[in-house]
Each structure stands twice: as structure tokens, then as C-alpha cells.
Amino acid sequence: MSISRAATLQWIENCAEVIARNREYLIELDAAIGDADHGANMDRGFQAVLAKLPETADKDIGSILRAVGMTLVSTVGGAGGPLYGTFFLQAGGQLSGKMEMSLEDWAAALEAAVNGVMQRGKAEPGDKTMVDALLPAVSALRASIAEDRSTGQALRQSADAARLGMEATIPLIARKGRASYLGERSAGHQDPGATSSYLLLKTAADTWADA
Amino acid sequence: MKKFINNPANVVKEELEGIALAHPDVVRVHFGPNYIVRLDAPVKGKVGLVSGGGSGHEPMHGGFVGKGMLDAACPGEVFTSPTPDQMLEAARMVDGGKGVLFIVKNYTGDVMNFEMAAELAGAEGIDGKAMEVQSVLIDDDVAVENSLYTAGRRGVGSTVLAEKMCGAAAEEGRTLGEVADVCRKVNGWGRSMGMALTSCTVPHAGKPTFDLPEDEMEIGIGIHGEPGRRRMKLKPADEIVEMMMDAILKDLPFKTGEEVLLFTNSMGGTPLVELYIAYRKAHQVAEKHGLKVVRKLIGPYITSLEMAGVSITLLKLDDELKRYWDAAVFTPALRWGI
Numbered sequence: 001m002s003i004s005r006a007a008t009l010q011w012i013e014n015c016a017e018v019i020a021r022n023r024e025y026l027i028e029l030d031a032a033i034g035d036a037d038h039g040a041n042m043d044r045g046f047q048a049v050l051a052k053l054p055e056t057a058d059k060d061i062g063s064i065l066r067a068v069g070m071t072l073v074s075t076v077g078g079a080g081g082p083l084y085g086t087f088f089l090q091a092g093g094q095l096s097g098k099m100e101m102s103l104e105d106w107a108a109a110l111e112a113a114v115n116g117v118m119q120r121g122k123a124e125p126g127d128k129t130m131v132d133a134l135l136p137a138v139s140a141l142r143a144s145i146a147e148d149r150s151t152g153q154a155l156r157q158s159a160d161a162a163r164l165g166m167e168a169t170i171p172l173i174a175r176k177g178r179a180s181y182l183g184e185r186s187a188g189h190q191d192p193g194a195t196s197s198y199l200l201l202k203t204a205a206d207t208w209a210d211a
Numbered sequence: 212m213k214k215f216i217n218n219p220a221n222v223v224k225e226e227l228e229g230i231a232l233a234h235p236d237v238v239r240v241h242f243g244p245n246y247i248v249r250l251d252a253p254v255k256g257k258v259g260l261v262s263g264g265g266s267g268h269e270p271m272h273g274g275f276v277g278k279g280m281l282d283a284a285c286p287g288e289v290f291t292s293p294t295p296d297q298m299l300e301a302a303r304m305v306d307g308g309k310g311v312l313f314i315v316k317n318y319t320g321d322v323m324n325f326e327m328a329a330e331l332a333g334a335e336g337i338d339g340k341a342m343e344v345q346s347v348l349i350d351d352d353v354a355v356e357n358s359l360y361t362a363g364r365r366g367v368g369s370t371v372l373a374e375k376m377c378g379a380a381a382e383e384g385r386t387l388g389e390v391a392d393v394c395r396k397v398n399g400w401g402r403s404m405g406m407a408l409t410s411c412t413v414p415h416a417g418k419p420t421f422d423l424p425e426d427e428m429e430i431g432i433g434i435h436g437e438p439g440r441r442r443m444k445l446k447p448a449d450e451i452v453e454m455m456m457d458a459i460l461k462d463l464p465f466k467t468g469e470e471v472l473l474f475t476n477s478m479g480g481t482p483l484v485e486l487y488i489a490y491r492k493a494h495q496v497a498e499k500h501g502l503k504v505v506r507k508l509i510g511p512y513i514t515s516l517e518m519a520g521v522s523i524t525l526l527k528l529d530d531e532l533k534r535y536w537d538a539a540v541f542t543p544a545l546r547w548g549i
Binding site: 027031035036037040041044073074075076077078079080081082083085120121173175176177178180181182183185 | 244265287288289290291292293294295296297318319320323324326327355357360361362365413415416418420433435436437438
């Protein structure tokens with residue numbers, strides 16, 4: 001089964017809705033170990049993306065995701081802007097010209113996206129960042145493909161792995177970003193970036209469940 | 212928390228509208244993307260200086276745009292880095308043919324956004340001609356002891372001094388490399404430390420960024436309320452200043468007989484009356500250490516919304532830096548020698 005252009009657009013629209021719904025939650029998480037702006041920044045960014053989507057009406061999946069990336073880069077600010085911007089720009093780069101994508105295409109795009117994020121943020125696994133949710137999601141997706149799971153199952157397992165990775169950030173001591181200044185005081189709190197990353201992947205699994 | 216605002220979502224926009232109305236003789240404000248640029252930009256044959264950062268630290272950076280200091284400033288949302296499109300367009304606006312220097316405070320978001328802007332500037336350029344852009348990071352906050360497992364030392368008070376001195380160097384006609392060297396020199400010779408008596412409240416968050424009991428203070432606070440070295444019971448002003456000066460003096464071995472600039476800064480909520488009490492002690496400690504305080508700056512210049520607290524910056528000087536400091540400057544927040 002494959003994921004269509006329309007399904008991709010639906011995912012982005014759903015992401016905007018999920019981020020808006022979790023705005024206060026992300027602000028609260030960020031207030032504990034950061035500067036309380038992640039929820040507001042992501043919400044502002046995805047609302048701008050919603051306004052931009054009509055311009056991509058007849059474009060391929062790669063162009064759609066690149067437009068999402070450029071919009072996030074110019075509207076989110078903070079660390080989230082360049083990181084999520086890079087995420088979508090890299091994913092879009094892998095999907096150039098595609099009007100629909102296979103699960104393998106999505107895995108390749110997600111992998112490129114995560115690599116881009118790691119390079120931009122110079123983050124390693126275990127630093128208590130987005131990477132801790134994203135990297136396990138890629139591995140789980142690859143494993144599901146190897147086991148020949150259905151698209152729905154594979155995406156669900158990928159999202160579950162992201163959730164576990166997100167939850168595993170709770171005891172970690174932050175080594176990147178503003179949270180790192182807390183040192184040991186950052187332990188005991190879930191990373192807001194890992195949380196928003198999980199939300200995007202969970203939304204993909206929910207949106208594309210029947211793909 | 213009471214705020215003198217209309218709507219949290221419009222804070223930055225309405226502030227910029229105010230700046231545009233208040234200082235039309237010095238700057239022009241551009242909206243979408245947002246940046247503040249000096250009226251006569253681009254100045255031909257002069258290196259363009261661009262800085263930026265989250266809003267909420269006023270007058271930094273927008274208040275430092277004008278002759279003798281910055282050519283442009285890019286304000287982000289409150290405590291949120293501005294975006295690469297702002298920086299790129301601001302850079303294009305101020306490039307007088309000698310290249311553009313980005314002065315970047317070391318915060319994860321600022322660093323990544325300026326990095327993307329520099330990549331875009333190098334790749335696209337103006338009219339197909341790549342723009343020459345260099346970036347210098349300011350990371351002078353001695354409160355961050357463990358810079359290996361953190362995002363590194365933060366950029367604080369030295370930023371103001373670097374923007375002033377680089378501005379003067381650029382006005383003198385120095386090359387991009389030379390102005391960047393001045394920036395690195397100021398960063399290398401300056402050290403800062405801050406403290407907070409109260410938290411600040413980000414408008415859209417609506418509640419204090421951190422809880423600080425009535426009888427406690429946070430030593431080594433960051434300008435976004437990032438935690439410092441330790442939290443302790445409130446002490447008399449002199450003891451607090453001694454602790455801060457001790458950390459600063461230990462970090463860079465300022466030697467007997469050296470000349471320094473002493474900058475005592477309010478985090479926003481601390482009034483001048485208290486700032487002079489802080490200055491008094493900091494000056495005494497510096498002199499006791501054998502340093503000659505030959506230049507001073509006292510006031511709210513790099514703030515953290517309404518946070519009560521002070522920061523102290525000590526910058527070693529030589530003749531070159533003294534000349535750059537004394538040079539004429541005409542901006543909304545700093546003006547002399549004109």
C-alpha cells in the first residue's frame with residue numbers, strides 16, 4: 001500500500017491540529033526545563049504551514065514537505081525552527097517528484113530527516129532531545145519493513161517506539177539546548193522536543209492507519 | 212502576573228511599531244520579516260553589522276541600531292530566536308560591499324538560525340553574487356562552569372560592549388576580518404555573571420518562568436531565566452557583588468594594573484538606585500584587585516523582561532578597545548560623541 005499526496009497533506013493538517021491541541025502541554029514541559037516557548041512556537045509555525053498549504057495544491061510530496069520545512073524555518077524561531085525546518089526539508093528532499101510514497105520511501109525520508117536534525121543540532125542519542133524519539137522510530141520502521149508488516153502496523157510500531165523514546169528522556173540529564181544548563185536538575189522531566197516529535201509521528205500513524 | 216500589554220500575541224509587533232514611531236531619526240523598522248535597520252543603510256564601503264535574538268532583552272538589540280553600532284537587528288518573539296529569513300534580508304539591506312558580520316549570542320536557537328542564514332547568504336547572495344558573511348559567537352557567562360556537557364557558555368553582557376566596539380571599528384573602515392577580530396577580542400577579554408531576585412514572566416506563558424521564594428536568590432542566572440550556579444538565601448548587596456566579582460575575576464586572570472570597563476546591568480526590574488549600590492561595590496572590588504576602572508556603563512541594557520536582578524561584566528581594555536568605546540555612537544539606547 002502507498003501513501004498518497006492527499007494523505008500527506010492530511011497528515012500535515014492533522015499535525016497542525018494536534019500541535020494546537022497540545023500547545024499548553026508543550027509549554028508546560030518546556031517551562032520545567034527550558035524557556036516555555038516550544039508550544040507557542042510550534043503552534044505558530046504549523047498555523048503558518050496551514051496557510052501555506054493551498055499553494056502546494058498541485059505539487060509532489062517532496063515539494064509539499066519542503067514548503068512545510070521552509071515555512072517552519074521562517075516562523076518557528078528558537079531551536080525548534082531550524083530543527084523541524086531541517087526535518088521537513090530533508091524528508092522532502094528524499095521524496096522529490098513523488099505523487100505517492102511507499103513505506104520504504106517514508107522510511108528513507110524519515111531517516112534523512114533524523115540525520116539532518118542530528119547534524120543541525122549536533123545531538124547524539126541520550127542528549128535528551130528530539131533525536132531520542134526520532135531515532136528509535138526509524139529503527140522500528142526499518143524492522144517492521146523487514147518483517148513485512150502492513151503499512152498501518154509499521155507506522156504504529158514506529159510511533160510506539162517514538163513514545164518509548166520520548167518517555168525514556170524523563171530520567172536523562174540534558175546535554176543540549178537550554179535544558180542543559182539545569183544539569184542534574186533536568187532529570188525527572190520529559191523533553192519537550194522529543195514530545196513534539198512523537199506527536200508528529202503518532203499523527204502520521206493515525207492519519208495513515210488505513211493506507 | 213500583571214502585564215502592560217494588549218494581547219500576548221501582539222507584544223513584539225506593537226513594540227516594533229512603537230520603536231518606529233519613536234526613533235524615525237535613527238532607524239527604520241521593517242515588518243514581515245521583522246528587522247530594525249539604520250536609516251542610512253547600506254553604508255557604502257563599511258562592514259555591515261547584524262545581530263539579533265529573542266525579544267524581552269530591550270534595549271538589546273534593536274536599541275543599539277544606528278551610527279557607530281549595529282546596522283540591523285532582528286528581533287524574535289519573546290525569548291525566542293529570530294529566523295533565518297529575517298537575518299538574510301537584514302544582511303542584504305546592510306551590505307555596503309565589505310561584507311556582513313553576524314554577532315551571535317551563544318544560545319542553541321540563535322546559533323542554528325544564524326548558521327542557516329549564513330548558509331543561505333553564501334549560497335544565494337545578492338543578484339547572484341554571494342555575500343560575504345562571517346559570524347562571531349559571544350559566550351562570556353562565567354556562571355556556566357560545565358561547558359562540555361551543556362550548550363556552552365551563554366552570551367550576555369559582553370554582547371553590548373562587542374556591538375559598540377565592532378560598530379566603531381566598522382565606522383573606521385576596517386575589513387570584515389578585522390571587525391570580526393575585534394568581536395573575538397571583546398569576547399575573549401570580557402566576563403560576566405548575573406543574579407536574580409525574582410523570576411520573569413513570558414507574556415504568552417502568563418506565569419513566572421521559575422519559582423523563587425521570597426527570601427532566596429539565584430546566582431548565575433541566564434537572561435531567559437536559565438538556572439545559575441546555585442540558589443541561596445538572600446544576602447546584603449555587597450556580599451552578592453563580592454560573590455559575582457570573585458567568579459568573574461577568577462575566570463580570567465585580570466592582572467594588577469590593567470585597565471577595565473565595568474558594566475553593571477539591570478535585568479529589567481532592578482532600579483538604578485540599587486544598580487548604583489551594585490556598581491559601588493563592584494568598583495571597589497575591582498580596584499582592590501589592582502584593576503583600574505577607566506570606562507563604565509550602568510543601566511538596563513541587556514534585560515530579562517521584568518526580572519529583578521543585576522549582572523556584572525568586566526572587560527579588559529587596551530588602547531584600541533578604549534578608542535572604539537569612546538567613538539561616537541547614535542542609537543536609540545546609547546548615544547555620545549555626536
